[in-house]
Amino acid sequence: MSDRTPLIVGNWKMHRDHLEAIQLLQRVAYHLTEEDTDGQTVVVCPPFTALRSLQTLIASDRLPIGLGAQDCHPDAEGAHTGDVSVPMLARLDVGHVIVGHSERRLHHAEDDALVARKARAAVAAGLTPIVCVGEGEAARESGRAEEVVLAQVRGSLADVEPADPAGLVIAYEPVWAIGTGRTATPDDAQQMAAAIRGTVAERYGAATAEGVRLLYGGSVKPANIRSLMALADVDGVLVGGASLSAEDFALIIGHGRAV
Numbered sequence: 001m002s003d004r005t006p007l008i009v010g011n012w013k014m015h016r017d018h019l020e021a022i023q024l025l026q027r028v029a030y031h032l033t034e035e036d037t038d039g040q041t042v043v044v045c046p047p048f049t050a051l052r053s054l055q056t057l058i059a060s061d062r063l064p065i066g067l068g069a070q071d072c073h074p075d076a077e078g079a080h081t082g083d084v085s086v087p088m089l090a091r092l093d094v095g096h097v098i099v100g101h102s103e104r105r106l107h108h109a110e111d112d113a114l115v116a117r118k119a120r121a122a123v124a125a126g127l128t129p130i131v132c133v134g135e136g137e138a139a140r141e142s143g144r145a146e147e148v149v150l151a152q153v154r155g156s157l158a159d160v161e162p163a164d165p166a167g168l169v170i171a172y173e174p175v176w177a178i179g180t181g182r183t184a185t186p187d188d189a190q191q192m193a194a195a196i197r198g199t200v201a202e203r204y205g206a207a208t209a210e211g212v213r214l215l216y217g218g219s220v221k222p223a224n225i226r227s228l229m230a231l232a233d234v235d236g237v238l239v240g241g242a243s244l245s246a247e248d249f250a251l252i253i254g255h256g257r258a259v
C-alpha cells in the first residue's frame with residue numbers, strides 16, 4: 001500500500017453552463033456520504049465560466065470537493081485573447097489544472113513543450129498540474145504505445161520541478177479509450193502506469209516517483225472503477241462522460257474508495 005492519496009477528478013469538458021454546473025455539483029454532494037471523501041481527494045473541472053459559481057458553492061456549503069480548471073496559459077498575464085492565466089485560477093481557489101489533454105493536443109496543436117510551460121506555470125503558482133499523456137490507436141496497434149507515452153512524459157515535464165511529489169499528477173488517457181466506451185485492460189493500464197512511474201523516477205529520483213500520483217482516464221464508469229483502483233500504480237481516475245451524471249460520479253467516488 002502506498003501513501004499516495006487517491007485522486008478522483010471529473011473533467012466536465014465543454015458541458016454545463018454555470019447554472020447547470022451549480023445544480024450538478026449540488027447533486028454530486030447530495031449523493032456522497034462523509035466516508036466517500038474520507039482519505040481521498042475529489043476534484044471537478046467545469047468550464048471556465050462556472051468556476052466562480054462553484055467556488056462560491058463549495059465555500060458556502062463547505063463541500064469536500066476541490067476545484068480544477070481544464071487548461072491554462074503559461075504566462076501570468078499579457079496580450080493573449082481568449083486565454084486564462086494560472087494566477088487568475090488561483091484567485092478562484094482552483095487547486096488543480098489539467099494540461100495537455102489529448103483534445104487540446106489534437107484540436108489546438110499543443111505540443112509537449114507548450115504543455116511543459118503550462119505545467120511549470122501551475123507549479124510556480126502552487127497549483128497541481130494534471131499532465132495528460134496517451135497514445136492514439138495507431139501507436140497502440142503497432143506496439144509503440146509505451147514509446148509514444150514515455151516520450152510525452154519526458155517532454156511534458158521538461159524543467160518542471162514540483163516542490164513536493166504530491167504537487168504533480170500525471171494522467172494516462174489512451175486516446176482510443178476516450179468517450180468510446182473502450183477501456184485499457186487492467187493489465188495494460190498497470191503496465192503503462194508502472195512504465196510512467198519508472199520514467200518519473202529517472203527524471204526526479206525514486207523517492208519523488210513514489211509520491212507522484214498517476215491517474216487513468218478513458219471511459220471510466222462505476223462498473224470498471226474497482227478494477228482500475230486496485231492497480232498498484234494507478235492512484236486515481238480522470239473521468240469525462242460519467243462525471244456529468246451525479247449518480248455515476250458519486251458511485252465512482254464511493255466504489256473507488258472501497259477498494
Ligand code: 13P
Nearest residue numbers: 011178179218219240241
Ligand atoms: P471519458 O471518460 O468520457 O472517456 O473521457 C475521458 C477524458 O477525456 C477525461 O479527461
